[in-house]
Structures are given as structure tokens and as C-alpha cells.
Amino acid sequence: xxxxxxxxxxxxxxxxxxxxxxxxxxxxxxxxxxxxxxxxxxxxxxxxxxxxxxxxxxxxxxxxxxxxxxxxxxxxxxxxxxxxxxxxxxxxxxxxxxxxxxxxxxxxxxxxxxxxxxxxxxxxxxxxxxxxxxxxxxxxxxxxxxxxxxxxxxxxxxxxxxxxxxxxxxxxxxxxxxxxxxxxxxxxxxxxxxxxxxxxxxxxxxxxxxxxxxxxxxxxxxxxxxxxxxxxxxxxxxxxxxxxxxxxxxxxxxxxxx
Amino acid sequence: xxxxxxxxxxxxxxxxxxxxxxxxxxxxxxxxxxxxxxxxxxxxxxxxxxxxxxxxxxxxxxxxxxxxxxxxxxxxxxxxxxxxxxxxxxxxxxxxxxxxxxxxxxxxxxxxxxxxxxxxxxxxxxxxxxxxxxxxxxxxxxxxxxxxxxxxxxxxxxxxxxxxxxxxxxxxxxxxxxxxxxxxxxxxxxxxxxxxxxxxxxxxxxxxxxxxxxxxxxxxxxxxxxxxxxxxxxxxxxxxxxxxxxxxxxxxxxxxxxxxxxxxxxxxxxxxxxxxxxxxxxxxxxxxxxxxxxxxxxxxxxxxxxxxxxxxxxxxxxxxxxxxxxxxxxxxxxxxxxxxxxxxxxxxxxxxxxxxxxxxxxxxxxxxxxxxxxxxxxxxxxxxxxxxxxxxxxxxxxxxxxxxxxxxxxxxxxxxxxxxxxxxxxxxxxxxxxxxxxxxxxxxxxxxxxxxxxxxxxxxxxxxxxxxxxxxxxxxxxxxxxxxxxxxxxxxxxxxxxxxxxxxxxxxxxxxxxxxxxxxxxxxxxxxxxxxxxxxxxxxxxxxxxxxxxxxxxxxxxxxxxxxxxxxxxxxxxxxxxxxxxxxxxxxxxxxxxxxxxxxxxxxxxxxxxxxxxxxxxxxxxxxxxxxxxxxxx
Numbered sequence: 001x002x003x004x005x006x007x008x009x010x011x012x013x014x015x016x017x018x019x020x021x022x023x024x025x026x027x028x029x030x031x032x033x034x035x036x037x038x039x040x041x042x043x044x045x046x047x048x049x050x051x052x053x054x055x056x057x058x059x060x061x062x063x064x065x066x067x068x069x070x071x072x073x074x075x076x077x078x079x080x081x082x083x084x085x086x087x088x089x090x091x092x093x094x095x096x097x098x099x100x101x102x103x104x105x106x107x108x109x110x111x112x113x114x115x116x117x118x119x120x121x122x123x124x125x126x127x128x129x130x131x132x133x134x135x136x137x138x139x140x141x142x143x144x145x146x147x148x149x150x151x152x153x154x155x156x157x158x159x160x161x162x163x164x165x166x167x168x169x170x171x172x173x174x175x176x177x178x179x180x181x182x183x184x185x186x187x188x189x190x191x192x193x194x195x196x197x198x199x200x201x202x203x204x205x206x207x208x209x210x211x212x213x214x215x216x217x218x219x220x221x222x223x224x225x226x227x228x229x230x231x232x233x234x235x236x237x238x239x240x241x242x243x244x245x246x247x248x249x250x251x252x253x254x255x256x257x258x
Numbered sequence: 259x260x261x262x263x264x265x266x267x268x269x270x271x272x273x274x275x276x277x278x279x280x281x282x283x284x285x286x287x288x289x290x291x292x293x294x295x296x297x298x299x300x301x302x303x304x305x306x307x308x309x310x311x312x313x314x315x316x317x318x319x320x321x322x323x324x325x326x327x328x329x330x331x332x333x334x335x336x337x338x339x340x341x342x343x344x345x346x347x348x349x350x351x352x353x354x355x356x357x358x359x360x361x362x363x364x365x366x367x368x369x370x371x372x373x374x375x376x377x378x379x380x381x382x383x384x385x386x387x388x389x390x391x392x393x394x395x396x397x398x399x400x401x402x403x404x405x406x407x408x409x410x411x412x413x414x415x416x417x418x419x420x421x422x423x424x425x426x427x428x429x430x431x432x433x434x435x436x437x438x439x440x441x442x443x444x445x446x447x448x449x450x451x452x453x454x455x456x457x458x459x460x461x462x463x464x465x466x467x468x469x470x471x472x473x474x475x476x477x478x479x480x481x482x483x484x485x486x487x488x489x490x491x492x493x494x495x496x497x498x499x500x501x502x503x504x505x506x507x508x509x510x511x512x513x514x515x516x517x518x519x520x521x522x523x524x525x526x527x528x529x530x531x532x533x534x535x536x537x538x539x540x541x542x543x544x545x546x547x548x549x550x551x552x553x554x555x556x557x558x559x560x561x562x563x564x565x566x567x568x569x570x571x572x573x574x575x576x577x578x579x580x581x582x583x584x585x586x587x588x589x590x591x592x593x594x595x596x597x598x599x600x601x602x603x604x605x606x607x608x609x610x611x612x613x614x615x616x617x618x619x620x621x622x623x624x625x626x627x628x629x630x631x632x633x634x635x636x637x638x639x640x641x642x643x644x645x646x647x648x649x650x651x652x653x654x655x656x657x658x659x660x661x662x663x664x665x666x667x668x669x670x671x672x673x674x675x676x677x678x679x680x681x682x683x684x685x686x687x688x689x690x691x692x693x694x695x696x697x698x699x700x701x702x703x704x705x706x707x708x709x710x711x712x713x714x715x716x717x718x719x720x721x722x723x724x725x726x727x728x729x730x731x732x733x734x735x736x737x738x739x740x741x742x743x744x745x746x747x748x749x750x751x752x753x754x755x756x757x758x759x760x761x762x763x764x765x766x767x768x769x770x771x772x773x774x775x776x777x778x779x780x781x782x783x784x785x786x787x788x789x790x791x792x793x794x795x796x797x798x799x800x801x802x803x804x805x806x807x808x809x810x811x812x813x814x815x816x817x818x819x820x821x822x823x824x825x826x827x828x829x830x831x832x833x834x835x836x837x838x839x840x841x842x843x844x845x846x847x848x849x850x851x852x853x854x855x856x857x858x859x860x861x862x863x864x865x866x867x868x869x870x871x872x873x874x875x876x877x878x879x880x881x882x883x884x885x886x887x888x889x890x891x892x
């Protein structure tokens with residue numbers, strides 16, 4: 001059997017990688033991957049291929065050989081003509097895919113996470129600096145487990161009375177109202193949400209809701225109500241305890257780090 | 259009729275440029291000369307002017323501080339091994355440094371003038387706090403200047419029995435250089451974190467801080483005011499009501515982020531200096547006409563890349579430490595950096611660091627092509643490329659995809675985060691990836707080192723099995739720790755798990771290096787290194803690495819400075835100028851690109867001047883030799 005040329009192998013690797021990313025990983029294994037991320041990965045794979053073929057002169061020559069043959073060998077003129085037609089067609093299709101009008105609305109330009117203020121407030125009362133404020137009931141976890149349990153239970157009640165319509169039964173952001181909201185409600189089951197922020201951050205987001213989001217990183221489009229108008233301070237702290245208790249994730253702390 | 263010569267064209271062009279410059283700065287003279295909070299720099303604005311001057315000063319400063327560090331080590335190696343090639347190369351490095359030294363000082367002067375003119379109030383405040391350090395800085399600067407002159411001009415004179423003293427001068431030069439950097443780092447790190455921990459605070463500030471607490475809350479007593487205060491408690495250096503500076507000069511110098519910035523920059527300077535030297539050597543290699551020159555600059559490029567790699571390997575760890583300290587100082591600043599305003603900058607950073615690692619590996623693999631007997635390692639290359647590319651892909655995968663996805667894609671993902679790839683956006687995945695990239699790069703270097711050598715140690719088989727097992731176990735451990743990192747509290751991950759990953763990678767590199775040295779101590783050679791037989795492509799990669807380093811430093815400078823947002827001194831002195839907004843990432847990228855081009859134009863010019871002088875000397879030497887030969891023939 002004739003051995004495949006290096007050029008063909010590289011082509012197979014590139015097309016194969018795209019198929020795996022687009023259909024296998026972004027379809028069978030998981031949900032679809034955005035086109036921009038696939039483009040980013042494909043860019044890296046092209047770099048990997050180029051690195052491999054250009055490190056050694058002999059490999060580079062071997063890679064270029066079929067291209068050279070196609071261009072100069074008269075026995076390969078059919079292949080040459082086919083390619084001469086295919087390349088402009090590909091470019092035409094690619095250009096069309098970029099400039100064609102679509103009905104899709106643009107994606108959201110919002111930041112990953114809003115920047116919290118330096119001071120944490122409840123209505124007009126200053127609680128303290130964002131850095132230093134801790135959940136006043138957190139210490140019960142060690143000092144008085146029964147009291148802690150009571151606060152978590154209260155937090156559970158507050159959550160299912162007010163929050164679950166958007167954030168879901170299982171705190172995963174998949175709720176009745178969720179499909180109609182943009183951006184989608186936070187998924188607390190995601191390991192990148194609760195462990196990355198202090199409890200004071202969650203207090204701020206709950207208390208101030210969508211309208212309290214900062215000037216930086218606009219435009220915001222959050223449907224989150226201003227919960228400080230409806231919940232007491234203690235209820236907000238309790239619901240934060242419930243979020244971490246239910247998901248098993250601990251909010252960020254800055255303990256004896258040094 | 260007047261003859262149009264090249265000289266005249268340059269003269270006319272020069273006059274036009276000077277005229278334009280004078281016109282451009284004319285509005286400066288129209289501004290109010292009385293005391294002002296801010297003055298506007300003409301045309302480009304104060305911030306852009308200060309930005310360009312500061313970044314160019316930093317790039318040149320980094321180069322002239324980094325190069326002497328490895329020059330003195332190379333000189334020492336040459337002295338000990340009695341191999342004059344090392345000595346000559348170290349001298350050549352210092353010559354490059356000499357050329358850039360005056361430009362660094364010049365740019366420093368320009369920066370100071372811009373700052374004093376455009377930001378008088380800020381400078382008054384800073385000089386009021388740091389006055390004594392500025393005097394110290396001047397003394398250090400004189401020390402560095404004269405040491406550099408002695409070190410450079412005394413090179414040929416101080417050979418032989420004076421070599422030890424010459425090396426001492428080299429070490430002294432580095433001490434002065436490092437001290438200068440530490441002093442100036444104090445000023446800028448203080449602007450970011452004007453606070454320090456109670457444990458290292460001066461007695462005076464401890465007292466005044468407690469007094470402030472008591473005055474703010476009459477219910478407190480001196481005892482209750484100290485409740486919860488530990489040696490790690492962060493204490494602001496200013497009165498929180500009046501904004502008046504209350505600490506000592508040392509308190510201000512020893513602010514919370516000072517040491518992480520110092521260490522990060524110190525190692526960064528080595529990497530940057532190595533990359534610029536390698537780029538210089540690459541350029542000389544590409545234009546070299548003789549085999550000897552090609553061989554020399556090939557070797558110089560290899561050394562520069564090796565130095566850059568030595569600096570690059572610990573840099574991600576040190577950057578992580580700096581980031582962690584920023585989070586510790588102020589959580590809002592940390593969120594702004596990694597999760598909010600500047601988060602996309604760190605995706606660009608990942609791409610650029612990926613380029614650096616891929617480039618460094620590419621150069622090593624290319625270099626193996628000029629070593630006879632290196633072919634046996636070529637079969638591992640595709641796997642190593644695959645590992646590096648997968649790790650770079652993980653490192654550069656954004657956490658939140660909302661800005662780069664269409665509404666339908668977001669809807670298909672069920673949110674802004676991809677349920678699986680979104681995990682790559684978290685630090686535990688990225689730290690795992692970077693540790694594996696570093697181990698793979700080290701493996702490339704190990705193969706390079708072994709190329710052309712055959713070990714004679716009778717335990718080589720067991721040694722190789724042990725080394726392979728060590729790499730395997732380290733990789734598995736790093737991955738397992740990374741996976742565990744998803745489900746533990748952040749405190750534990752940041753302070754325990756991530757340092758363990760780093761320690762594993764460092765330990766493997768240290769152990770394997772020691773074992774390898776012993777295994778190859780009496781190795782025989784299977785072939786020679788054909789210096790000068792590198793591909794041109796590999797030389798362009800060295801230039802690319804230097805460009806990437808420069809751009810990366812510029813971008814990180816934007817992040818470090820931008821993190822303060824609308825504050826000259828974070829939380830103390832607000833920026834009320836027209837430039838108080840944080841520039842867009844696109845604006846920053848454009849600015850950094852301009853700075854990078856200007857930097858390379860200046861560096862190119864300085865190096866060209868050096869070459870010019872060298873060429874003239876060579877021509878004179880050839881003429882003298884020819885005359886002497888002719889006279890001899892007579």
C-alpha cells in the first residue's frame with residue numbers, strides 16, 4: 001500500500017481535529033463549542049503542524065514536495081485544475097459566511113464578573129470594606145452546629161420563596177424563567193462561581209441586584225431584583241450559607257495565608 | 259545650482275521634524291504657569307506621554323539590569339574553564355549594555371520631566387513620602403554608572419591575575435542595579451498597595467492606627483480595638499479620614515506588593531535580557547558572511563535563548579504569587595484583574611506566553627538538527643508538541659465566552675460558560691497546564707543536552723528508568739492535584755495545592771538535572787555540534803520571542819498600572835484628570851504595539867552604532883596589517 005505523504009497526513013490531522021471539535025466534543029460528548037473557540041483551537045493545531053514540519057529541513061522539503069509536484073508536473077494537471085477551482089470556491093464560501101446577513105442577535109458584551117465596590121452597604125448603612133466583611137453566622141459552623149443548621153434552613157426557605165424561579169431547584173441556573181433571561185441566571189453548581197468570591201461579594205450582588213451593578217463593564221442587562229428592598233440583612237446572609245451548604249462549595253476566604 | 263546630496267535631504271527632513279516638534283509643544287507654553295493639579299501634554303495627552311516614556315524606560319532598564327546578571331556568570335564560567343570564548347561573549351553582552359545604558363538614563367529623565375510637568379500634585383505627594391529614597395536612588399545611580407564604566411572599559415586590562423577583581427566589579431554592578439530597581443519599584447508598588455501588614459509595621463504607625471480606630475468608634479477601648487488584629491492584618495499607611503501619610507519611609511517602601519513585584523521583575527529582567535541578546539545574535543547570524551561568524555552568533559543565540567528559558571520557567575509561578583498578593587491586598591482589585599475589567603488581557607497573556615514556550619521549544623528542536631546523534635530523540639517530538647499545544651489551549655481558554663459567542667451559541671451552551679470547556683477557564687486547570695508545559699520544555703532541554711553524547715555510567719539504564727518514572731509520576735500528581743483543585747476551598751487551593759504543583763515541577767527539574775549530570779559526566783561523544791548550521795527559520799523564531807517578550811511586558815505594565823483604576827494612589831489619592839478612565843484593551847494593545855516598534859527601532863539603532871564602530875576598527879586593523887605586510891615584503 002502506498003504510504004501517505006506528509007502533506008496528506010497534515011491535512012487529515014487538520015480536518016480530523018476540526019471534525020472532532022465540531023461534532024464529537026461539541027456534539028456527542030458535550031454541548032456545541034462556539035465557533036470562535038473552535039477557530040482558536042484550530043489556530044493552535046495549525047501552529048503545531050507548522051512547527052513539526054518546519055523544524056527539520058528534510059521534513060519541510062517532504063511537506064512541500066506534493067505542492068511543488070502539483071504546480072509543475074504536467075501529469076498532475078487535472079489535480080492542478082481542480083485545486084485552481086476549489087481554492088476560489090472555498091474563499092467565496094468563507095467570505096460569504098462572514099458577510100452574509102443573519103437574524104442572530106449579537107452576543108452579550110458583559111464582563112465575566114462585575115467589579116464590586118470597595119465598601120459593602122445594606123440600603124444606606126455601611127457594613128464595612130468588601131475585603132474585611134465576613135458572614136456573621138459563618139462561625140456557627142464550628143462553634144454551634146445546631147444554630148448553623150437553623151440559619152441554613154432559614155436560607156433554604158428564603159431561597160425557595162424568592163430565588164428558585166430563576167436559579168433553579170438544584171441551584172444550577174436551570175429554572176422556569178431562565179430561558180427567557182439574558183444573561184442567564186448564575187449556576188451555583190459551577191465550580192467557578194462560589195469558590196472564587198468572598199461572601200461579601202454575594203451579599204453585594206444579592207442586595208443590590210441588577211440595578212446596582214457598577215458603571216464599569218456596561219451594558220448590564222440583569223433581571224436580578226434589588227433584594228435589600230425585600231429581604232433583611234440576616235436573610236441575605238442565611239441564603240448565602242444555604243448556597244454553599246447545598247452545593248458543597250466554600251466561598252473564598254483569606255485566612256492565614258502567609 | 260545647489261547639489262542635492264543625501265546629507266542635505268536628511269538635514270531638511272531633520273529641520274522639518276524639529277519644527278513640527280516645536281509647533282506640537284507650543285501649547286505647553288500657553289498653559290498657566292501657576293500651581294496646577296494637572297497640565298495637559300500637547301497632542302497625545304498626559305497619560306499617553308507618561309505611558310510611552312515609562313514603558314520605554316522600563317524596557318531599556320530591564321535590558322541593562324538583566325544582561326549584567328548573566329554576563330558576570332558567563333565571565334565566571336570562562337574564567338574557571340579557561341575558555342576565552344565565554345569571556346569574549348560576556349564582553350560582547352556588556353558592550354550591548356553600554357550602548358543602551360545612556361538611553362535608559364535619558365528616558366528616565368524624560369519620564370521625570372513629563373511627570374513633574376503633567377502631574378505636579380501627584381509628584382509632590384510622592385516625593386513628600388519617598389524623598390529620602392530619591393537621594394538614595396541618585397547615589398545608587400552614580401554607583402552603577404561608574405561600576406559599569408569600570409567593568410566595561412577595564413575588561414581587557416583586568417585579565418589574568420586581576421580577573422577576580424573584575425568579577426567583583428561585575429557582582430557590584432548587579433548589586434547596584436538590583437538596588438536601583440528595588441527603590442523605584444517601591445514608588446510604583448506603593449501607588450497600587452499603600453498598606454502593609456501589622457507584623458512588619460513601624461511602632462509609630464501601629465500607635466497612630468489604634469488612635470484612629472479609637473477616635474472613629476468611642477465605644478472601643480485600647481484592648482477591644484486590638485481584637486482580631488494579627489500580624490497579618492492589613493493596615494493602611496494613611497489616616498483613613500484625612501488621607502495624610504502616617505507611616506515611616508520604610509513602611510511605604512515595604513508596602514504589601516513591593517517584594518512580589520521586585521522578585522517578578524528581577525527574574526523577568528533575566529528572561530528579557532536573554533531574549534534581546536538572542537534576537538541580536540539571530541540578526542547577526544542572518545547577516546553573517548563567514549562560517550566563523552555564523553558559528554559564533556549561533557552559539558550566542560543559543561546562550562541567549564538558554565538564559566531566556568531559565569528566566570521564563572519560574573516566571574509564571576512568580577506572576578501567580580504577585581496575583582495572589584494583589585487578591586490578598588484587595589479582593590476588588592483581584593476580581594478586576596482576573597475576572598472582570600482585565601480578564602481578557604490575561605487571555606492575550608496566555609497566548610503570548612504560549613508563543614514564548616512554543617518558540618523556545620522550536621529553537622531547541624531546531625538546534626538538535628545540528629548535533630550528530632540527536633536523531634534518536636526526534637521521534638518524541640510530535641508527542642511533546644501535542645502536549646504543549648493541548649496545555650496552551652487549556653491556558654488560553656476563556657472562562658466566560660459571552661463576548662465571543664453569538665446568542666444562539668450561548669443558548670446552546672446554556673449560559674456564558676461552556677459546561678466542560680468552561681472548567682479550563684479556572685485557575686486550577688491553568689496552573690496544571692502551565693506546570694506541564696514547563697516540564698515538557700525541560701524535557702526538550704534534557705534531550706538537547708544529551709544529544710551527541712553516549713553515557714558510560716553502568717547504571718544508565720536504571721537511571722533512565724528512574725528519570726522516566728519521575729516524569730510520569732510528577733505529571734500524574736500535577737494532574738490529580740489540578741482535578742482536586744476544582745472541589746476544595748480557594749484558600750486551600752491557592753495556598754497549598756498550587757504551591758505543591760510548583761514544588762513538584764521544580765523538584766523534578768532539580769533531581770533530574772543532578773542525576774543527568776552524574777550520568778553524562780564521563781560520556782563519550784557520538785557526534786559534534788555543527789555551530790552555524792542552524793536554519794534561518796530558527797533565527798526568526800528568536801526574534802519573534804524577543805518581540806513577544808517586549809509586547810508582553812508592555813501589556814502587563816498596562817494591567818499593573820490600570821488595576822488602580824481612577825486612583826493615583828489606590829484608595830488615597832483620586833485621579834481627577836481627564837484621563838481618569840481605564841483605557842480600552844484595544845487602545846492599550848495599540849499603544850503597546852507603538853511602544854514595541856519604537857523600542858526595537860531605538861535598540862536597532864544603538865546596536866547598529868556598535869556595529870559601525872566595530873566595522874571601522876576591523877577595517878583599520880586590516881589596513882594596518884596590509885601596510886605591515888607590504889613593509890615586510892619591501
